[in-house]
Amino acid sequence: MNVPATMRAIDPAEAGGPEVLTLVDRPVPVPRAGEVLIRVAAAGVNRPDVLQRTGGYPPPPGAPSIPGLEVAGHVAALGDGVARELLGQPVCALLAGGGYAEYVAVSAGQCLPVPDGLSLVEAAALPETLFTVWTNLFDRGFAAEGDTVLVHGGTSGIGTMAILLGKVFGLTVIVTVGSDAKATAALDLGAAHAINYRTEDFVERVGQITGGRGVAVVLDMVGGDYVPRNLKCLAEDGRHVSIAVQGGAVATVPLWDVMRRRLTLTGSTLRARDAAFKEMVADELSRSVWPHIAGGRLRPVIDRTFPIAQAADAHRRMEAGDHVGKIVLVVGDAD
Numbered sequence: 562m563n564v565p566a567t568m569r570a571i572d573p574a575e576a577g578g579p580e581v582l583t584l585v586d587r588p589v590p591v592p593r594a595g596e597v598l599i600r601v602a603a604a605g606v607n608r609p610d611v612l613q614r615t616g617g618y619p620p621p622p623g624a625p626s627i628p629g630l631e632v633a634g635h636v637a638a639l640g641d642g643v644a645r646e647l648l649g650q651p652v653c654a655l656l657a658g659g660g661y662a663e664y665v666a667v668s669a670g671q672c673l674p675v676p677d678g679l680s681l682v683e684a685a686a687l688p689e690t691l692f693t694v695w696t697n698l699f700d701r702g703f704a705a706e707g708d709t710v711l712v713h714g715g716t717s718g719i720g721t722m723a724i725l726l727g728k729v730f731g732l733t734v735i736v737t738v739g740s741d742a743k744a745t746a747a748l749d750l751g752a753a754h755a756i757n758y759r760t761e762d763f764v765e766r767v768g769q770i771t772g773g774r775g776v777a778v779v780l781d782m783v784g785g786d787y788v789p790r791n792l793k794c795l796a797e798d799g800r801h802v803s804i805a806v807q808g809g810a811v812a813t814v815p816l817w818d819v820m821r822r823r824l825t826l827t828g829s830t831l832r833a834r835d836a837a838f839k840e841m842v843a844d845e846l847s848r849s850v851w852p853h854i855a856g857g858r859l860r861p862v863i864d865r866t867f868p869i870a871q872a873a874d875a876h877r878r879m880e881a882g883d884h885v886g887k888i889v890l891v892v893g894d895a896d
């Protein structure tokens with residue numbers, strides 16, 4: 562493949578509104594040892610990209626300033642030590658940044674193959690939510706077949722992935738959502754119960770649904786005053802896993818309740834983890850989840866695609882909050 566010296570990318574000089582997301586010229590990255598260069602066909606949009614754009618979530622040290630945490634495309638060049646067979650292959654990859662661009666370099670170990678039948682738009686919508694939900698709901702939260710779990714933001718990128726994984730791995734997934742239309746969408750995707758938190762008390766409803774037992778895991782992206790309410794939803798030995806603090810970074814935790822019911826509070830952020838961790842998760846996913854993707858049993862929920870030149874509109878849609886599932890930027894030939 563011929564790799565040009567420069568590429569089009571979105572790389573705002575300063576924080577701001579969606580209008581800062583304009584295309585500029587940047588040098589094409591050069592893959593280092595162990596890395597591949599991907600010619601990007603599609604790039605997933607995630608809520609952390611919005612936070613980065615507004616200045617609230619700077620890239621971790623060493624990560625590109627170009628936003629974008631996931632892409633799919635074809636391997637266009639190889640760094641030293643990478644197997645030659647990868648050249649030209651369709652892959653999707655988890656990134657620490659750099660996805661809103663025509664090319665991105667990433668560790669070969671953070672790439673997963675795009676199976677036949679999965680479009681590059683669908684493939685680009687997988688890595689960030691799949692790695693996040695897998696490592697938090699299953700690795701940290703120890704969700705296992707037969708468990709009932711509570712997931713907030715049921716129609717978000719993260720929430721829809723939790724519903725899809727729950728279906729494949731035998732979980733009963735209860736979600737909360739902010740409207741009746743979103744409740745219907747979540748149920749259609751396979752959530753067992755969808756609670757509209759604006760009209761119903763989710764603590765009360767979880768109690769009713771579980772016959773007073775509570776859930777094994779809460780996957781929480783709200784924080785703040787949700788935390789003590791989430792803890793009330795947990796069964797004995799339940800696990801509370803924080804992945805975001807959209808409702809507040811500080812919470813009051815009833816410690817006596819934690820002791821009495823032997824609850825665990827944990828959480829994580831994915832982006833700042835090192836390549837070795839992400840490669841390990843990719844390897845785990847290639848064995849545990851990839852057969853379900855290749856077999857057509859797990860397909861990401863795509864809300865809408867936008868050409869990369871309209872990335873500002875993609876962010877406006879995410880900020881409006883009406884989306885269900887993933888918003889994806891089309892960068893190159895995504896067929």
Ligand SMILES: NC(=O)c1ccc[n+]([C@@H]2O[C@H](COP(=O)([O-])OP(=O)(O)OC[C@H]3O[C@@H](n4cnc5c(N)ncnc54)[C@H](OP(=O)(O)O)[C@@H]3O)[C@@H](O)[C@H]2O)c1
Pocket residue numbers: 606607608609689693713714715716717718719720737738739740743758782783803804805806807808829830831832879882886
């Ligand atoms: N820890 C990690 O490694 C990691 C990785 C990726 C993403 N995240 C975080 O996970 C969250 C979801 O990401 P995404 O890309 O899937 O975003 P998204 O599609 O924009 O979803 C955001 C969701 O948050 C819900 N929400 C916001 N404020 C809420 C509140 N006060 N109460 C209840 N629900 C609320 C919204 O639900 P309604 O519209 O129904 O109200 C919406 O579904 C983001 O906060 C993101 O930063 C964390």
